[in-house]
Amino acid sequence: xxxxxxxxxxxxxxxYGVPVTEEVLDPVAIFGRSLPLVLEIxxxxxxxxxxxxxxxxxxxxxxxxxxxxxxxxxxxxxEARGLTNVRVVLGDALDVVRHxxxxxxxxxVHVFFPDPWPKARxxxxxxxxxxxxxxxxxxxxxxxTLHCATDSADYAEAMxxxxxxxxxxxxxxxxxxxxxxxxxxxxxEERGVLAGRDVFDLIxxxxx
Ligand SMILES: C[S@@+](CC[C@H](N)C(=O)[O-])C[C@H]1O[C@@H](n2cnc3c(N)ncnc32)[C@H](O)[C@@H]1O
Numbered sequence: 039x040x041x042x043x044x045x046x047x048x049x050x051x052x053x054y055g056v057p058v059t060e061e062v063l064d065p066v067a068i069f070g071r072s073l074p075l076v077l078e079i080x081x082x083x084x085x086x087x088x089x090x091x092x093x094x095x096x097x098x099x100x101x102x103x104x105x106x107x108x109x110x111x112x113x114x115x116x117e118a119r120g121l122t123n124v125r126v127v128l129g130d131a132l133d134v135v136r137h138x139x140x141x142x143x144x145x146x147v148h149v150f151f152p153d154p155w156p157k158a159r160x161x162x163x164x165x166x167x168x169x170x171x172x173x174x175x176x177x178x179x180x181x182x183t184l185h186c187a188t189d190s191a192d193y194a195e196a197m198x199x200x201x202x203x204x205x206x207x208x209x210x211x212x213x214x215x216x217x218x219x220x221x222x223x224x225x226x227e228e229r230g231v232l233a234g235r236d237v238f239d240l241i242x243x244x245x246x
Pocket of ligand 1: 104150156227
């Protein structure tokens with residue numbers, strides 16, 4: 039980590055950081071007010087998270103990543119941009135979802151460019167797969183949105199199959215979605231686009 043990130047972590051974690059525990063989070067306690075919640079899994083360097091939160095001040099953005107420099111960067115961006123609707127968690131998103139988020143508590147779940155794990159023997163490490171999907175979907179409010187994006191054609195196909203197979207999820211589009219205006223290009227995506235890779239968005243809602 040650079041000095042800026044080290045400083046951000048030290049100074050800003052107490053302000054915007056949410057510890058990993060086994061207790062269900064009270065959104066009002068963490069944001070200081072009642073807001074519909076957006077969970078972002080794997081926020082990376084956090085630039086896209088900060089942009090989305092700035093454009094959407096009436097929802098609370100809870101960004102989770104295991105990568106300390108990325109979390110530190112998002113803390114710095116949150117302060118620099120004066121965002122009051124961002125909180126960050128440094129930890130495994132599935133643990134956070136399982137223990138700290140109540141069923142029916144999320145307005146949206148964003149999974150942007152999750153690690154693709156391209157080798158078949160590593161597919162079991164992928165975030166979007168049937169055994170995790172039921173958990174993620176259960177945390178959405180009725181009508182809530184699960185939005186995934188990837189630049190791995192193979193992962194996109196597997197995601198589409200998995201999401202379509204869930205009887206409680208409805209595809210908002212027919213197949214892949216065009217990138218909605220609210221999703222900025224992410225850092226990781228920029229590299230893929232430069233390398234000539236296609237990007238696939240998938241937007242599903244939980245039935246009411
Ligand atoms: C390929 S990067 C994409 C980051 C960002 N969304 C972007 O598009 O620039 C995937 C991110 O997911 C994070 N990640 C992987 N497994 C995770 C987990 N179990 N919980 C939270 N974050 C995770 C990684 O640390 C990494 O920052």
